[in-house]
Amino acid sequence: MSARDVVLCECFARDGLQHEPDFIDTAVKADLIDRFAALGFERIEATSYSNPKVVPQFGDASELLAALPRRAGVWYKATCANARAVERALADLDAGIGANEISLLVSASESHSTRNLKRERAAQWDNIAAMARLANGRFRLIGTISVAFGCPFEGAVDPDAVMADARRFAALGVGIVTLGDTTGMATPASVRDLYGRMARELPEVTPVAHFHDTRGTGLVNYLAALEAGVTHFDCAFGGVGGHPAKVRYGGGHTGNVATEDLVNLFESMGVRTGLDLRALAAISARCQEVLGRVLHSRVAQSGLNPLIGVAAGAAA
Numbered sequence: 001m002s003a004r005d006v007v008l009c010e011c012f013a014r015d016g017l018q019h020e021p022d023f024i025d026t027a028v029k030a031d032l033i034d035r036f037a038a039l040g041f042e043r044i045e046a047t048s049y050s051n052p053k054v055v056p057q058f059g060d061a062s063e064l065l066a067a068l069p070r071r072a073g074v075w076y077k078a079t080c081a082n083a084r085a086v087e088r089a090l091a092d093l094d095a096g097i098g099a100n101e102i103s104l105l106v107s108a109s110e111s112h113s114t115r116n117l118k119r120e121r122a123a124q125w126d127n128i129a130a131m132a133r134l135a136n137g138r139f140r141l142i143g144t145i146s147v148a149f150g151c152p153f154e155g156a157v158d159p160d161a162v163m164a165d166a167r168r169f170a171a172l173g174v175g176i177v178t179l180g181d182t183t184g185m186a187t188p189a190s191v192r193d194l195y196g197r198m199a200r201e202l203p204e205v206t207p208v209a210h211f212h213d214t215r216g217t218g219l220v221n222y223l224a225a226l227e228a229g230v231t232h233f234d235c236a237f238g239g240v241g242g243h244p245a246k247v248r249y250g251g252g253h254t255g256n257v258a259t260e261d262l263v264n265l266f267e268s269m270g271v272r273t274g275l276d277l278r279a280l281a282a283i284s285a286r287c288q289e290v291l292g293r294v295l296h297s298r299v300a301q302s303g304l305n306p307l308i309g310v311a312a313g314a315a316a
Ligand SMILES: CC(C)(COP(=O)([O-])OP(=O)([O-])OC[C@H]1O[C@@H](n2cnc3c(N)ncnc32)[C@H](O)[C@@H]1OP(=O)([O-])[O-])[C@@H](O)C(=O)NCCC(=O)NCCSC(=O)C[C@@](C)(O)CC(=O)[O-]
Pocket: 015, 018, 048, 049, 050, 051, 052, 054, 055, 079, 081, 082, 084, 085, 088, 105, 116, 117, 118, 144, 145, 146, 147, 179, 180, 181, 182, 183, 210
C-alpha cells in the first residue's frame, strides 16, 4: 500500500447510490467496491441497513456484504439509522459477513431529523445510545452529524449545538465523528471555525469532512478542512449522491464532491492520497458505465493534472 497523508472514504456505493432510481445489481456493486479497495481506499461506504422500504437500493445489504471480497486493512462501512439496523449488522457479523465499521446517524436540526430519521433529535439520541450499547465494541463506530453547517429547512445551525453533538458521541465511546454538509451550505470560514473547534475542544476525536457540492463549494471547503488539520475526507466517484434533489430540496445537483477532483486537488498539492493514480480513470469510467450517464467530475473529462508528481514535496 502506498504512503498516504490523508484518508479518503469512497462513498459511491452508499451515499452515491441511495437515491438512484434503478436498482444496481448486487454483483455489480460488490465488484465496484472491490475495485475501490484495489485502488487503495482504506475506508469504503459499502451499504446501508436502512429500512429497505424507504431506501430500496440497499434491500440487498446482507447479500452484498456476503458477496464482497475482503481486503486486509480496509474499513467497510454500513450506515445505521436505528437499533434495528445495528441488529442486522450484528447478525451479519455473527454470520461472518459483516461490515467492520458502522455509522450512527443524527441530524443537527429538528426538521432534518424528523424528515430523514422520523424521530425528533432527543428520541434519535436515545436510539444512538441504544445502538452504541448493542454494538458493544464489535465495530469501529462513526458518529455522523447531518446538516452540521446549515439546514435546508431551518437555515443556520448553531456551531455550539454541533459541538455538543460531537461531545455526546465522544461520551458514548465514538472516536470518529463526521460533520456532514448535507446540502452544500458550508463556507471555508464555517469549515475552518468548526474543524478548528473540533481540534481544540475534542482532540481525542478524529474528525471527518463530508461535503456535498450542491453549489460548487465542495473543493474549497475541503481545502479549508485540510488547512484546519483534517485528515479524513469523504467523496464519491462522479460526484454522485445526496438526497433526491427535485423531490425534497427544490432541484439542482446535491451530490458528493467527486473523488476524481478531490484526488487531483490533493495530489497536485503533494498531499498523498495513497491511491493508485494510474488506475483512477478506469474506475471513474466504470462508475459512469454502471450508471449509464456522464457524471459530475471535471477530472473525469479532463484527466489528472500533468504536474502531479512534478510538484511532489510542495505539500500544503
Ligand atoms: C428512519 C427509519 C430508521 C425509521 O424507521 P421506523 O421508525 O421503524 O419507521 P418506518 O416507517 O420507516 O418503518 C416501519 C417498518 O420498517 C421496519 N424497519 C425499521 N427500521 C428498519 C431497518 N433498519 N431495517 C429493516 N427494517 C426496518 C420496521 O420494523 C417496521 O416494519 P413493519 O412493522 O412495517 O413490518 C427508517 O425510516 C429508515 O431507515 N429511513 C431511511 C433513513 C436513511 O437511510 N436516510 C438516508 C441516510 S442519511 C444521509 O444520507 C446523510 C449522510 C449520512 O450521508 C450525511 C450527510 O450527507 O451529511
